[in-house]
Amino acid sequence: MTAFIAANMAPIMFASLVIVLLLGYPVAFALAFNGLAWGVVGIALGLFQPTFFQALPDRIFGVMDNETLLAIPFFTFMGLILERSGMAEELLDTIGQLFGPVRGGLAYAVILVGALLAATTGVVAASVIAMGLISLPIMLRYGYDRRLASGVIAASGTLAQIIPPSLVLIVMADQLGKSVGDMYEGAIVPGLVLSSFYLLYVLGMTLIYPNAAPALPKEFRTLRGGRLLWRIVVALIPPLVLIFLVLGTIFIGLATPTEGGAMGAVGALVLAALKRRLTWSVVRQALDSTTKLSAFVLFILIGSRVFSLTFFGVDGHVWVESLLTNLPGGQVGFLVVVNLLVFVLAFFLDFFELAFIVVPLVGPAADHLGIDLIWFGVLLGINMQTAFMHPPFGFSLFYLRSVAARDPYKDRVTGAVTAPITTGQIYWGAVPFVLIQVLMISVTIAFPGMVTRYKAGEIHIDSSKIQIQAPDFGTGQPDFGTGAQPNFGTTPAPAQPPSGSDQGPNFGTPAPQSAPSTEPAAPNFGTQPSGQ
Numbered sequence: 070m071t072a073f074i075a076a077n078m079a080p081i082m083f084a085s086l087v088i089v090l091l092l093g094y095p096v097a098f099a100l101a102f103n104g105l106a107w108g109v110v111g112i113a114l115g116l117f118q119p120t121f122f123q124a125l126p127d128r129i130f131g132v133m134d135n136e137t138l139l140a141i142p143f144f145t146f147m148g149l150i151l152e153r154s155g156m157a158e159e160l161l162d163t164i165g166q167l168f169g170p171v172r173g174g175l176a177y178a179v180i181l182v183g184a185l186l187a188a189t190t191g192v193v194a195a196s197v198i199a200m201g202l203i204s205l206p207i208m209l210r211y212g213y214d215r216r217l218a219s220g221v222i223a224a225s226g227t228l229a230q231i232i233p234p235s236l237v238l239i240v241m242a243d244q245l246g247k248s249v250g251d252m253y254e255g256a257i258v259p260g261l262v263l264s265s266f267y268l269l270y271v272l273g274m275t276l277i278y279p280n281a282a283p284a285l286p287k288e289f290r291t292l293r294g295g296r297l298l299w300r301i302v303v304a305l306i307p308p309l310v311l312i313f314l315v316l317g318t319i320f321i322g323l324a325t326p327t328e329g330g331a332m333g334a335v336g337a338l339v340l341a342a343l344k345r346r347l348t349w350s351v352v353r354q355a356l357d358s359t360t361k362l363s364a365f366v367l368f369i370l371i372g373s374r375v376f377s378l379t380f381f382g383v384d385g386h387v388w389v390e391s392l393l394t395n396l397p398g399g400q401v402g403f404l405v406v407v408n409l410l411v412f413v414l415a416f417f418l419d420f421f422e423l424a425f426i427v428v429p430l431v432g433p434a435a436d437h438l439g440i441d442l443i444w445f446g447v448l449l450g451i452n453m454q455t456a457f458m459h460p461p462f463g464f465s466l467f468y469l470r471s472v473a474a475r476d477p478y479k480d481r482v483t484g485a486v487t488a489p490i491t492t493g494q495i496y497w498g499a500v501p502f503v504l505i506q507v508l509m510i511s512v513t514i515a516f517p518g519m520v521t522r523y524k525a526g527e528i529h530i531d532s533s534k535i536q537i538q539a540p541d542f543g544t545g546q547p548d549f550g551t552g553a554q555p556n557f558g559t560t561p562a563p564a565q566p567p568s569g570s571d572q573g574p575n576f577g578t579p580a581p582q583s584a585p586s587t588e589p590a591a592p593n594f595g596t597q598p599s600g601q
Contacts, residue, residue, distance in 0.1 A: 075114045079385035082107050086376070086426075096422045097365075100372030108379040117382045128374045132367065136327055137243050142363040143330030144234050147315075147337040148192035149355035154341040156307060157186060157199040163304040165207070166297060169285030172275040175213065176221045176282050177268060179204050183225025184264045187232035188316065189308050189333075193457055197226030197465050201472040205490075210480050214281040215490050217274060219473070220498030223465040224267060224505075227457045230420065231450050232260035233316055234333070237420045239326065240366070241446040244428040249326040250319050254523040255443045259451060262519065263509045270505060311336045366421060373425040386433055393434040400438050407431050408452050408510060415456035419464060423453055444520040448513050451506065458503045460496035469495055 074081060082103060089099040112119050132138070151157075160182045168174030179200055186196045200222045208218040230237055233253035242252040275282050315333040318324040324332065341347040380386070396402040414423060428449065435445045457465035474489040513519060 071114065074110070075116060078107065078111060078114075078116065078383040079380065079388040082376075082380055082383065082385060090422075091417070096418075096426075097368035097372035100369070100376040100426070104372075104375035104377070104379045108382070111379060111383055121382055122378070125375065125378055128378060129371055132370050132374060135243065136325075137239065137249055138366070138370075139327045140234070140239050140249065140330040141236055141366055142359050143327065143334045144236060144239075145192060145362050146355055146359045147330065147333040148189075148195045148229075149358055150334070150337040150341050150347075150351070151186075151189055151311075152192075152195040152199055153351045153355070154337065154346045155344050156189075156340065157182065157196075158203050159304045160185060160308065161200065161203050163297075163300050165204075165285070166291070167301060170287075172279060172284050173271045173282035174285055175204065175208050175211070176217065176271045179208075179221050180225045180264060180267045180271070183222075183228050184232060184260070185308050185312075186226075187229035187235075187260070188312050192236070193226050193229045193465060194468050196229050197223060197468040198472055200226060201469045205469075205473060206480070206487075209487055209490075210483060211285060212280070212283050214274075214278070215494045216498035217271075217281050218498070219469055219490055219495045220500075220502050221267070221271065223458060223463070223469050223495070223499055224502035226468070227454045227465050228260060228264060230454045230457065231256055231263065231447070233257060234326070234330065235450065237424060237450055237453060238446070240421065240424045241428060241450055244424060245432050245442045245446050247442050247446065251443050251523050252446055253316065253326070254320055255520040256447045256450065258519045258522065259447055259509065259513055262512065263451070263506070266505050266509060267502070270501060307340050311340065369421055369425050373429065377429055386430070389430045390434045390437055393431060394437055400440060403434065403438055403440075404448070404514060407435075408448070411449060411452045412455060412507075415453060416459050416462060418456065420453040420456050423449075423456065441517070441521055443523060444513075444517050447520045448510065451509055451513060454506050455503055458499045458506065460499060463499060466495050466499055 085107070086099060086103045089103060090096065094102075108122060111117055112121075161178060164178040164181055165175050168177045171177070183196055183200065186199070205218060205222060209215070229235060233256055235253075235256065238252045238256055239249055242249040271282065311333060314336045315329045318332065319326055319329045338347060338352075341351065393403055393406065396406055398405070411423060411427060414427065418426070428446075432442065432445070436442060455463075457463050460466065470492060473495070474487070476489055477486050478489070479485070480487050
């Protein structure tokens with residue numbers, strides 16, 4: 070039995086971690102407990118020495134010393150301040166008026182605002198709650214299908230997972246050892262393409278089921294012409310300025326992601342102050358939530374460091390790499406298996422837990438197979454979006470459930486009694502968008518150039534084509550070792566080479582006698598100058 074445990078320590082560790090997580094223990098403590106407990110077993114079995122754990126303090130301090138992770142509290146604080154600044158309400162009202170005459174106009178507005186909020190806040194909860202509070206009552210008021218309305222709001226909020234400045238992309242870059250800026254640049258096009266797929270789905274629904282998303286009645290379209298145009302410009306300027314302040318400075322190299330996050334946090338405070346929404350209560354609530362989320366992330370990361378130390382000590386990384394790299398199909402087989410694994414685990418784990426547990430295990434195998442890690446990270450980020458949309462544990466569905474009416478209520482505009490949205494309608498509304506996200510994974514695999522465009526500005530040097538050419542000292546071949554031995558310091562004969570000759574350099578051999586010439590002498594390495 071002891072020999073069996075020693076030979077299979079890595080798979081036993083992984084299985085025990087899954088069991089402890091399924092029992093409901095907090096992820097951070099489950100990781101740390103498994104790492105320490107199996108570390109003691111490994112020492113007892115002689116797999117490694119007790120001194121092996123002397124590396125643990127350094128690994129934990131490395132988490133605290135990681136400047137990249139500072140971007141997480143900055144972007145979280147920025148998103149929470151913007152949630153309370155009124156920007157979401159103004160954007161939804163303005164874009165809703167713009168698309169009001171079109172069937173599905175409110176759904177289009179929700180998707181576009183979701184993309185803008187994703188590019189400014191990067192926080193799923195803030196986007197889903199804001200749009201659920203503002204848009205859902207309006208969509209129900211004008212007769213939208215409840216499943217379509219709830220699905221659009223929940224899915225649009227999850228765009229914050231893949232459109233920079235996404236928190237999960239920061240963690241992904243840290244776990245894969247890559248640049249956050251490159252990860253952000255690689256994720257922009259897939260995020261926009263996914264938003265386009267959502268828009269196309271709404272368009273298809275309005276063509277097949279026109280009554281599922283009716284146009285806004287004319288009497289409720291209060292803005293037209295120049296007033297509407299002015300309102301659009303005023304509503305779009307603040308988020309666009311903030312997007313440039315955060316992402317623009319990162320992409321053009323003026324700021325690191327951490328510095329961009331800091332500027333975004335300051336910009337959010339200024340924007341809230343200009344809208345007269347900045348109060349001590351708002352700042353205190355934002356700081357409280359930011360501290361909780363940051364502590365949550367750091368505790369999981371510390372726990373994963375403890376687990377990975379023991380896991381690597383028992384050659385767990387070798388076991389995972391050999392298991393995944395020997396799959397049939399090479400890179401394609403590896404990608405299919407890993408994406409299926411992440412998709413299934415997303416039913417039970419959230420995106421932070423997936424990023425800290427799964428990515429460190431599969432990242433080295435992907436690198437061994439020659440897969441671009443930025444592309445791989447973006448692909449997993451798209452897949453992890455489904456963790457927010459999976460019934461029955463999707464967090465985005467929980468956020469929407471928390472703000473959607475549970476009982477019949479009287480509409481404040483029309484005065485009509487409106488039926489509530491059931492949990493089943495929220496779940497069924499999410500299913501088509503989960504399928505769209507799966508389609509996006511396939512598209513990203515089929516067209517990797519959407520992500521690898523981040524390499525466009527790189528300078529590539531092929532080391533196999535580098536040539537080093539020695540200086541040309543004439544057409545003749547140098548004399549290496551023929552004739553007399555090199556003459557270091559002795560006086561040569563005071564003769565010059567014949568005019569027009571192309572002799573090679575003279576490394577110490579006596580120069581031939583010839584008539585004086587006006588041509589320059591051949592190079593003389595190491596001999597004394599003639600006494601002419």
